[in-house]
Amino acid sequence: MAEQLATAARKVSARELYQELRRTPTFSQASEQDLACLGDIELVEVPAGHVLFRAGVDPAGFCVVLRGEMRAYKPESDGTQGYVTLLKEGETFGEVPILIGHASPGMTCEAVTDSTVGRVHQEDFWSLMSTCPAVRKVVLQNMAHRLEAYTALTLHREKLISLGTLAAGLMHELNNPGAAAKRAASQLRENMTRQQELGLRITRAQLSPEQLECLAQLQEEVFGPARPHAMSSLEQSDAEEALTEWLESIGVENAWKMAPTLVAAGWTRADIECTQQSFPTNVLSDALNWLEALISNMQLVGTIEESIARVTELVMAVKKYAYEDKNKEHKLDIHDTLRSTLTILGHKFRHKQIAIEKQFAADIPVLTTCGTGISQVWTNLLDNAIDASPEPGKITIRTWAEGNDWVCVGIADQGPGIPPEHRSKVFEPFFTTKPVGIGTGLGLDIAQRVVTGHYGGQISFTSEPGKTEFVVKLPVASPKEK
Structure with missing residues (x-):
């Protein structure tokens, strides 16, 4: 309207x-x-x-x-x-x-x-x-109150945006392991049903002690600690094709389905040739399908374990992101805070096909500080870097120590750079070059206030076409200890 x-x-x-x-x-x-x-x-x-x-x-x-x-x-x-x-x-x-x-x-x-x-x-x-001094006084008082209210409103909006970023990132990251665990559990149920049916049929065949021993040995190998060696896609495809042809030649049902599972688990024709001499043709197919179901079950359990471990990793990342700050003096591992933030923002990097290059120094000391809000600093700097980066692009995060007193973090993007006429204003509150409604102009202002006010550190940047890098310097020890 x-x-x-x-x-x-x-x-x-x-x-x-x-x-x-x-x-x-x-x-x-x-x-x-x-x-x-x-x-x-x-x-x-x-x-x-x-x-x-x-x-x-x-x-x-x-x-x-x-x-x-x-x-x-x-x-x-x-x-x-x-x-x-x-x-x-x-x-x-x-x-x-x-x-x-x-x-x-x-x-x-x-x-x-x-x-x-x-x-x-x-x-x-x-x-x-x-x-008119009387009017001037009231007008200026009103202006001060309104600016204060507007600033509070905008800061609240900035916090909601950050919360939205955290929630969206968490949902994106949880979706993949959650979906993988669900698929694996569903497949595991089908495999267990099929394995039960095959087991009953094998039992009715009245196997000899030698045949039972062969199945036991195969089962031990499945449960053993050995891991398959790495194969290229071409090598794996050739191995699957060769194993499928051999299984079909000896009358095994579902050979096309069985071969990829066996090859992925590191099994070869030599590992299962003994079954051809141990079992008659009518039992051989059931025995090998039972073996394939057992191997598949182990793989699916591994998938579920990895998925749950990924969920646990994400929960820990969020806890570090949200609760690393304490009002009292505490220890702060800069690398941990960076990894947690990268985990939370992972979906944004993938969406824009941005590669992350981490150049983390091995000798970075743990900070002793009373500062709070460092994860918000990384979020704001990385958000800006993502927005500035071309698609696909690369963001470089590097850390280094300056003497025994400072820990430095650099976050660089491959964007067009900050125009010279804007460089003096980037840390000013409400200044933004983003479209109306997209940027609040408070991200870098908040980053500067956290770094300088909470940690007693420094934040600066260098910019040219193709590379803009923000550098944050944090004191190793709390300013009050110096």
Whole structure:
């Protein structure tokens, strides 16, 4: 639905509105002479549901709600509206973009009920600020409160984004081992049923002691510690084809299905040729299918164990990510925090086909610190590196020690680099080169505050086309110990 703009506006002398303006907190201490500098005020009638001004489009102006209620919201990139505040009768707004030098407001203002708004243009607003100390004081107080509230709101949003990143990463990473364990368990159930049927048929065949001993030996080999040697894809394919042809030649059923399992477990024709002499043809096929089911079961159990181990690894990574910080002095392994963050963000690297090159030094000491939030630093730096990287690309993470006092971490991407005109602003709060609604402009600000404020460290960067690297330096010992 298109926004309906308020169009009914007329100019009124500030003196005519003196009594109404005096009832507002901002102008309550202003004299009639103070307001004379305003000259004419634009009086705008805004019907309910109509827009007074739009974010980033209309010129900024200082406004006061004389009657009715107005609602301020910030449009997001996904088309939703982020509620900011409700402005009631007597409240002023619009001073923040003027005072910080923006040509247009950052929010859209819409009437909740039929409203009347007095609007002062920028030139008259500056005149009022310079001639009326009482109004100036209130306006600046309002601005401070609004900036504080907006900063808190944006920081809260940044935390929610980080939480979303953590949750999304965890779900992506848990899905693969979870699905693998489910498939393996389902296949294991089918194999156990088939193995039971084959076992009963073999039992009814009334095997001789020598035949039973042969089965026992095969079972011992399956349960033995030996592992198959590594094979290339071509070697494995040739081995499977050769084993399938031999099994079919001696009358074994399901040879095409049996051969890949046996080859994957390291079994060859020589390992099972003895069964051809030990068993008659009518029992040989059942005996080898029973062997294949047993081997397959062991492989499936191994898959389930690996999947559960992966889930456990992910849970430990999340615990380290979320709970590595302590308010009291504690030990901090930088490599552990980096690995945990990489695990959480693994899906993002795979989605954009980004390779991770880890150049971790072996002599990095464990930090003794009271600092908190280091995982958030790695998350923000890696998120930015992912966004900047081409697809496919590579991100390099390196660690090194500087003397006995500092541990350094470098995170480099292969992106286009930071333009020279932006380099002085990258650590400023709310500065971002990302599209509206995508970046909050707080990632690097938070990283800098954590590194310098919580850890007493340093953060810097170098940038050129094809390589941007952020370097974080952290003290080995807590600053209070030095």
